[in-house]
Amino acid sequence: MATHRPPTVSTSSLTYTFPDRSMGLSDITLSLPSRSRTLLIGANGAGKTTLLRLLAGKKLAPRNSIEIGGVDPFTTGLEGVTYLGLEWVLNAIVRIDIGVDELLASVGGNTYPDRRDELVSVLDIDTNWRMHAVSDGERRRVQLAMGLIRPWTILLLDEITVDLDVWSRSQFLGFLRRETETRECTVVYATHILDNLAGWPTHLVHMHLGTVKEWGRAEDMLRKLEEEKGDNKEGGEWTGNSKLGELVLGWLRDDLKERGPRSQHKRGPEGLSYITGGIGGYGLESMAKLEEER
Numbered sequence: 372m373a374t375h376r377p378p379t380v381s382t383s384s385l386t387y388t389f390p391d392r393s394m395g396l397s398d399i400t401l402s403l404p405s406r407s408r409t410l411l412i413g414a415n416g417a418g419k420t421t422l423l424r425l426l427a428g429k430k431l432a433p434r435n436s437i438e439i440g441g442v443d444p445f446t447t448g449l450e451g452v453t454y455l456g457l458e459w460v461l462n463a464i465v466r467i468d469i470g471v472d473e474l475l476a477s478v479g480g481n482t483y484p485d486r487r488d489e490l491v492s493v494l495d496i497d498t499n500w501r502m503h504a505v506s507d508g509e510r511r512r513v514q515l516a517m518g519l520i521r522p523w524t525i526l527l528l529d530e531i532t533v534d535l536d537v538w539s540r541s542q543f544l545g546f547l548r549r550e551t552e553t554r555e556c557t558v559v560y561a562t563h564i565l566d567n568l569a570g571w572p573t574h575l576v577h578m579h580l581g582t583v584k585e586w587g588r589a590e591d592m593l594r595k596l597e598e599e600k601g602d603n604k605e606g607g608e609w610t611g612n613s614k615l616g617e618l619v620l621g622w623l624r625d626d627l628k629e630r631g632p633r634s635q636h637k638r639g640p641e642g643l644s645y646i647t648g649g650i651g652g653y654g655l656e657s658m659a660k661l662e663e664e665r
């Protein structure tokens with residue numbers, strides 16, 4: 372990506388079909404501005420990972436359906452785009468007997484010493500750790516630092532903060548917010564964990580069965596919810612969640628109602644749901660497929 376172009380993320384009628392001809396994504400049009408922090412929200416299997424992998428250039432999208440920083444990622448290099456997802460988490464290097472300093476140096480720590488030191492502090496990393504002898508959450512913190520040291524312009528984040536304790540995650544989210552506030556960069560983050568996210572996203576994208584049901588500025592969507600619910604008089608009760616939690620809970624509840632029992636659904640080649648008579652174990656199935664594709 373040319374460095375002078377603002378790091379925008381846009382898709383235009385993006386449709387993606389998996390190699391087995393089942394529908395992955397259908398007619399997705401999005402336009403996320405530079406410096407935005409977008410949350411991708413949707414139930415398991417909604418298509419968040421598929422979308423992120425397409426944006427990251429891990430899968431081939433139809434021509435002219437994706438623009439990253441104003442250019443087609445498949446005809447132009449994806450310099451500056453960092454994708455942190457499952458494959459990256461499973462990288463074996465972070466389990467061997469190697470020191471944190473050495474590991475961070477191997478991914479540019481000495482070229483960007485200020486960023487390295489900030490990340491070590493934000494993620495509360497002990498640089499004396501040996502990677503074969505740390506906890507899952509400690510390992511994840513080092514991995515995040517590794518992934519973020521280079522000053523990316525677009526960060527595509529599939530949920531990888533599950534092992535972080537609440538404090539570390541809030542520090543991490545604060546770091547991402549500062550990044551977008553102090554330089555030209557953009558974050559798209561798929562997550563199910565809404566803790567500490569109130570007030571964090573600038574944009575929300577609601578995905579369901581491979582489509583985007585709605586998207587827009589977080590502020591506008593939350594205001595709309597408030598107007599609909601009023602002061603708890605009409606339109607349902609507040610549950611005690613944050614407004615963001617409330618909005619997402621409502622979305623997923625409606626999606627579940629609309630979809631019906633999981634065992635009866637499979638998306639066909641035309642993107643239409645059809646009854647299969649019982650495909651179970653979707654999570655494992657999609658893991659196996661991801662492994663196959665790698």
Ligand SMILES: Nc1ncnc2c1ncn2[C@@H]1O[C@H](COP(=O)(O)OP(=O)(O)OP(=O)(O)O)[C@@H](O)[C@H]1O
Nearest residue numbers: 389391393414415416417418419420421657660661
């Ligand atoms: N290689 C593949 N071939 C066919 N179908 C696939 C493949 N990979 C994923 N799928 C299916 O596509 C759908 C979307 O999967 P995806 O991983 O994008 O969902 P997700 O929103 O990221 O879910 P989660 O919240 O569980 O991570 C799922 O129903 C999944 O089974």
